[in-house]
Amino acid sequence: MPLLGCIADDFTGATDLAAMLVQNGMTAVQVIGVPDGPLPEADAIVVALKSRTAPVGEAVAQSLAALDALLAGGATQILQKVCSTFDSTAEGNIGPVADALMKRLGASIALVCPAFPTNGRTVYQGHLFVGDHLLNESGMQNHPLTPMTDANLVRVMAAQTPHGVGLIPFATVEQGASAIRRDITALTERDRRYAIVDAVTDAHLMAMGEAAARHPLLIGGSGIAMGLPENFRGSKHLPPRRDAASLPEARGFCAVVAGSCSRATLAQIGFARDQVPTLELDALATPDAEALAQQAIAWSAGKLEQGRPIVIAASAPPEKVAALQASLGRDAAGALVEDAMARIAQALVAAGVGRLVVAGGETSGAVVQALGVRALRIGRTIDPGVPWTFAEPTGLHLALKSGNFGGRDFFLKAFA
Ligand code: ADP
Numbered sequence: 001m002p003l004l005g006c007i008a009d010d011f012t013g014a015t016d017l018a019a020m021l022v023q024n025g026m027t028a029v030q031v032i033g034v035p036d037g038p039l040p041e042a043d044a045i046v047v048a049l050k051s052r053t054a055p056v057g058e059a060v061a062q063s064l065a066a067l068d069a070l071l072a073g074g075a076t077q078i079l080q081k082v083c084s085t086f087d088s089t090a091e092g093n094i095g096p097v098a099d100a101l102m103k104r105l106g107a108s109i110a111l112v113c114p115a116f117p118t119n120g121r122t123v124y125q126g127h128l129f130v131g132d133h134l135l136n137e138s139g140m141q142n143h144p145l146t147p148m149t150d151a152n153l154v155r156v157m158a159a160q161t162p163h164g165v166g167l168i169p170f171a172t173v174e175q176g177a178s179a180i181r182r183d184i185t186a187l188t189e190r191d192r193r194y195a196i197v198d199a200v201t202d203a204h205l206m207a208m209g210e211a212a213a214r215h216p217l218l219i220g221g222s223g224i225a226m227g228l229p230e231n232f233r234g235s236k237h238l239p240p241r242r243d244a245a246s247l248p249e250a251r252g253f254c255a256v257v258a259g260s261c262s263r264a265t266l267a268q269i270g271f272a273r274d275q276v277p278t279l280e281l282d283a284l285a286t287p288d289a290e291a292l293a294q295q296a297i298a299w300s301a302g303k304l305e306q307g308r309p310i311v312i313a314a315s316a317p318p319e320k321v322a323a324l325q326a327s328l329g330r331d332a333a334g335a336l337v338e339d340a341m342a343r344i345a346q347a348l349v350a351a352g353v354g355r356l357v358v359a360g361g362e363t364s365g366a367v368v369q370a371l372g373v374r375a376l377r378i379g380r381t382i383d384p385g386v387p388w389t390f391a392e393p394t395g396l397h398l399a400l401k402s403g404n405f406g407g408r409d410f411f412l413k414a415f416a
Pocket of ligand 1: 259260261262265283284314315316320321322324325333334335336337338359360361362363364401402403404
């Protein structure tokens, strides 16, 4: 039975959280969408929803369905995973989802903290910083879907819930878990249902985790999960695990499919080009998913058997992307390439690929769907935020890389 049940509002955020738990000694499985059968076996289950920008009612309904599945499976604590930049609109969805989860869990107060100091996300006096900028000056104020125009999380959260929101400030958090617990009691007495918690270092996150050991619900980024495995070890529910990241043995050929046009991915393709067979598809010259897939399949014949990874990319620099978008429209251009990459992934797996790296968030979504993947057992991290995973029920080893993640050598490092 899982100890920790997590409800993540997007796919790559779910992976990030699951990888963090594995690094801290819990086995973790990421389930795609609300689980509809028995939960996989793991210390932590992370349900990946697409609820960050869904209509509020839909986000709440999906999150409650996920909660019910996690509770039915035996989870003893719930983590509502949100983005480390607290991505949301004035209506939600963080507040309304939290309200619904609190009610269902009968919780009196929940700690809220998106801090992730390793990635430059810190909270001080309730204000969220991205590196050395306040959230609302970090570029996030221009986000197309969830513009963040206020760095004060007490205000942001208060705008999304009818319940009282308070702050547990740096001075308290510095003193450790018992001081945090004292502030939690004081806030509860003042009828606050949410406590934004300052955190500038990992030690603060650990103290916060310890203070919330008995809380049914926590709300935050992957950072807030850092202290939780230690709680479960302390209460003897979680044995020490040196092998939390171990996956079934990898078999089969190695391949990369890339549909991300992010700068990091373009550099990774450039690096791979000199070392392993690399095909760069031209979607502008062949604006047809099936024809692109056929080109890739014909090209790959005989190459997989040579034992080196192969790379198939539709990725292109901005001017080429713009040209395809101008001719087909932005959505149709994206869908065309996603469709092609999904077909190529299917063909590669049919040809014996057992280890597949996919570059691009949306591209990963399309590939996972085409391959019928239901859950990802999380293994070792390749580069920050990108672990190897074992995809059930396919038996495939998959690494799903968000566009801008990973170093230049990522495609080769993954297989090393
Ligand atoms: P990232 O994680 O870098 O944002 P995504 O896969 O989420 O990558 O998004 C990249 C989008 O660009 C996808 O919809 C993909 O289909 C599309 N795309 C890929 N190559 C091209 C291209 N050559 N022209 C136009 N769009 C492309």
